[in-house]
Amino acid sequence: MCIRPICILVFISTIYIYIIFPTKSITKIPLATPENFLDTSVLASVKKAGADTSKLKSQDRHKVQIEREMASQASTKVPLKTLSSGHDMPIVAFGTFELSLDQENAKAAIIEAIKIGYRHFDTACQYGSEATLGEAIAEAVQLGLIGSRADVFVTTKLWCTDNHPDRVLPAIKTSLRNLKMDYLDLYLIHWPISMKPGPISFPLKREEVMPLDLKGVWEAMEECQKLGLTKSIGVSNFTTKKLEELLQFANIPPAVNQVELNPAWQQQKLREYCAKKGIIITAYSPLGGQLNFIPNTVLTSDVLKEIADAKEKSVAQISLRWILEQGEGVVVKSFKKERLVQNLEIFNWELAEEERAKISSIPQKKALSTEPILAPGSLTSVDFADIDIVET
Numbered sequence: 001m002c003i004r005p006i007c008i009l010v011f012i013s014t015i016y017i018y019i020i021f022p023t024k025s026i027t028k029i030p031l032a033t034p035e036n037f038l039d040t041s042v043l044a045s046v047k048k049a050g051a052d053t054s055k056l057k058s059q060d061r062h063k064v065q066i067e068r069e070m071a072s073q074a075s076t077k078v079p080l081k082t083l084s085s086g087h088d089m090p091i092v093a094f095g096t097f098e099l100s101l102d103q104e105n106a107k108a109a110i111i112e113a114i115k116i117g118y119r120h121f122d123t124a125c126q127y128g129s130e131a132t133l134g135e136a137i138a139e140a141v142q143l144g145l146i147g148s149r150a151d152v153f154v155t156t157k158l159w160c161t162d163n164h165p166d167r168v169l170p171a172i173k174t175s176l177r178n179l180k181m182d183y184l185d186l187y188l189i190h191w192p193i194s195m196k197p198g199p200i201s202f203p204l205k206r207e208e209v210m211p212l213d214l215k216g217v218w219e220a221m222e223e224c225q226k227l228g229l230t231k232s233i234g235v236s237n238f239t240t241k242k243l244e245e246l247l248q249f250a251n252i253p254p255a256v257n258q259v260e261l262n263p264a265w266q267q268q269k270l271r272e273y274c275a276k277k278g279i280i281i282t283a284y285s286p287l288g289g290q291l292n293f294i295p296n297t298v299l300t301s302d303v304l305k306e307i308a309d310a311k312e313k314s315v316a317q318i319s320l321r322w323i324l325e326q327g328e329g330v331v332v333k334s335f336k337k338e339r340l341v342q343n344l345e346i347f348n349w350e351l352a353e354e355e356r357a358k359i360s361s362i363p364q365k366k367a368l369s370t371e372p373i374l375a376p377g378s379l380t381s382v383d384f385a386d387i388d389i390v391e392t
Contacts, residue, residue: 077117077344081329083255084278085225085232087185090120090153091324092344093282095333096129097122103132109335110136114145114152116340122258122282122331124157124190125175126200134179149181155258157190157236158221160204161197165216172224184230188258189217191237193370193387203375211382214242215249222252232256236284237389240273247277258282259389260289261328263304263319263359264297265366270391271326282329287316289367303362307355314342321346322359366390 080088094113096106110121110133121137123129133154140146156179162171172187194212195204221233234256235246247253257274261267261283274281288298298304304315311318320343323330332343351359370388 077347078119079347081280083186083232083280084253085255087231087255089186089232089256089280089329090118091329092118092320092346093120093122093153093155093329093331094118094340095122095284095331096133097124097127098129098333098335106132107136107139111140111143111145112337113340114140116337117344118340119146119151120153120155120329122155123179125159125162125171125178126157126190130156130175130178131180134181138180153185154179154181155186155188155256156184157188158217159190159200160193160195161200163189163191163194163212163217164197165213165220167197168217168220169224169229172229176229183228186232186234186256187221187224187230188233188256189221189235189238192235192239192242192389202373204373206374206377206379207381209374209379209381209387212386214246218246218250222250225252234258234279239389239391240270241392243273243277243279253277254279256280256282256329258284258331260285260366260368261323262286262288262298263301263322263362264288265364266360266362267391271328275327280329282331283323284331285367286323286330286332287319297363297365297367301362303358307351307358311349313349317342317346318351318359321349321351322356325351325356 078090078092081091082088094110096110106129113121114137121133123133137146137149137152137154141148146152156175158168158171162168172184175187176182176184192212192214193204194210194217196208196210198208224230225233232255233252234254235243236258238246238254238257238259243254243257257270257279259267259270259281261271261281262285267281271281286298288296298319299315301315304318307313308315308318313321316339320330320332324346334340334343369390370384
């Protein structure tokens with residue numbers, strides 16, 4: 001069911017490829033390697049010894065102990081936010097959608113993130129990273145960097161071809177098998193679109209778009225939570241209009257809405273609505289996305305650069321801090337150790353009122369929408385307004 005599509009990197013379609021459909025044709029991103037934290041010989045020895053390090057050489061045992069102590073201390077870095085389900089969620093998540101590009105080093109990147117202090121990991125069936133994430137977490141437990149799977153928060157998502165009442169339960173069970181876990185912490189409807197069941201193709205064929213039975217799908221999502229397959233449920237890319245439709249019949253309200261959010265797309269209307277309804281927003285593309293052919297309006301912002309220079313911070317840190325000060329969470333993505341660390345150095349300082357005012361004046365422009373992910377042609381089965389993700 002989790003078949004990764006063949007993507008064509010052309011014109012505007014690149015938007016969706018970079019965000020949702022990573023393929024091996026994209027240039028590999030430098031990842032952390034095992035040498036960043038434990039040399040490979042020590043790593044192999046620890047795997048063999050398991051939790052018992054007494055069989056290791058004294059020098060190696062000392063290295064392992066240092067790593068475990070660092071990971072334990074780092075685990076307190078990221079604040080928690082209590083969801084409407086009653087469960088706590090670390091407000092900064094490590095995004096994994098590009099990890100499938102380099103599986104050889106992907107586990108090392110996740111383990112490095114755990115050592116630095118990340119405890120929330122965001123994946124999806126379509127990212128191709130569920131299995132790698134599950135293996136890395138299991139390995140981190142074996143290394144003693146975390147005590148058990150319960151020490152991390154795992155989010156994954158239901159894809160459009162499974163956006164049918166009878167396919168939700170099989171889909172979550174497939175994700176759990178990929179992750180080799182008994183439960184999720186958060187399960188999201190990835191997109192408010194239902195596609196004809198079957199192999200995934202990209203761009204999405206308009207003739208395969210089907211009316212979404214949101215009530216039936218949400219009832220199945222609620223059943224997943226009742227069965228203990230996930231602790232919390234939520235949505236992604238839902239507008240206020242779509243949330244209003246959902247809340248009319250939901251017995252369990254969505255705990256999270258994961259959407260594009262950054263200083264260049266501030267989503268004020270949606271943020272106010274979600275705050276009123278007790279729905280936490282988690283921001284993807286908090287730094288403006290990674291589109292080669294479109295200027296990044298966050299990282300190139302003169303306003304953010306001026307603030308960053310004055311505070312001796314990076315533009316990325318200013319953007320992340322601004323999102324946190326709105327009361328929302330973020331999904332960050334970097335495979336460079338320095339940036340992984342910097343992305344967590346956003347908690348012990350704050351923006352001044354005049355700085356927040358300057359950020360509020362930044363021109364707004366959304367990077368992602370539904371139109372670019374659809375193949376050319378006519379859309380006859382649904383009204384486009386029902387599947388669009390741009391807040392109006």
